[in-house]
Amino acid sequence: MKDSENAVDIKLIFQFFMCCLVAIVFLSSTYLEFSDYAQFQHKLKNKNWVQKTMEITPQMEIEIFHYRNHQSKIIFKENQQEIFSKSCNGQLELICKYIENHEIQIISLNFYTFLDKNTNNYNEFLLNTIAFKDKQGQLQTFPYMTDAPNSPQYIAEIKTEFRSFFIFAFLKHLIFAIMFLGFNLSFNVFKKSTIKLINNLIITTFSLSFISFVIRYFLL
Known part of the structure; x- marks a missing residue:
């Protein structure tokens, strides 16, 4: 019985680390995409x-x-x-x-x-x-x-076109948040209070990550 439980725990831990790896890859690409957009907006406004x-x-x-x-x-x-x-x-x-x-x-x-x-x-x-x-x-x-690239009309047009970024960014954050919440509930080694704390931490982390994109977008 213990062997089967250990096997299940090892499988969950492996899946958890794989989920972490995939999340890092996808969310990193999201950050890079936004950084490229921010740099392009900076060039539009400030270059001659x-x-x-x-x-x-x-x-x-x-x-x-x-x-x-x-x-x-x-x-x-x-x-x-x-x-x-x-x-x-x-x-x-x-x-x-x-x-x-x-x-x-x-x-x-x-x-x-x-x-x-x-x-x-x-x-x-x-x-x-x-x-x-x-x-x-x-x-x-x-x-x-x-x-012209540095005209308010062109800059506003590019900014409007980039709004689709937030749909995919939101879906990525939502999917990975749900996955991590699911893994947290699957582990039986934590107390209920600890599980609740980790869940709140997961929700807060992914929410702040997405909100940071929104704030940076309006600050550009």
């Missing part, structure tokens, strides 16, 4: 954004790459090296189809970018417009961005 144009030369290649999940992206290459890529979702979906069907000819890409003072290089290229020739040979411009 300028426009740069990249002419499409004969040495450059434009490729539409399709993934197995039916997603696709447009890739610009020079000397077989990728220099820029962008998902074909949303606004670019139609442009990607035109390019793949050879209905338009891309002439140039215009970007918003900023000069990194540490490296003295331009980075964080944001696609602004695409200049192309249509079937009739007329020069057209596709406006991918309607506002």
Whole structure:
């Protein structure tokens, strides 16, 4: 009887540690995702954004790459090296189809970018417009961005789009909180008062973790 109880306890302990490992991985990815967003918001507000144009030369290649999940992206290459890529979702979906069907000819890409003072290089290229020739040979411009990156309108738009992050963050916190509460109730080595204390600690920890994201979001 004791052997079977010990076996059950060992199994629970193993499952508990595996749950801890999975929680650390998933919640760490959540923190990293939010940190990337916070850094991007900081760049939008504080960097000196300028426009740069990249002419499409004969040495450059434009490729539409399709993934197995039916997603696709447009890739610009020079000397077989990728220099820029962008998902074909949303606004670019139609442009990607035109390019793949050879209905338009891309002439140039215009970007918003900023000069990194540490490296003295331009980075964080944001696609602004695409200049192309249509079937009739007329020069057209596709406006991918309607506002500058540091404009209040663009910053507010990015902030609104990021709200979906909180749905997944809340679900992750809720699921792992329930799992840890379940493990705590499964262990028979603690007194009822101790179990209650641990449950309160679990609920408080996961609640504060999620609330911290909300507070940091509104402070950005």
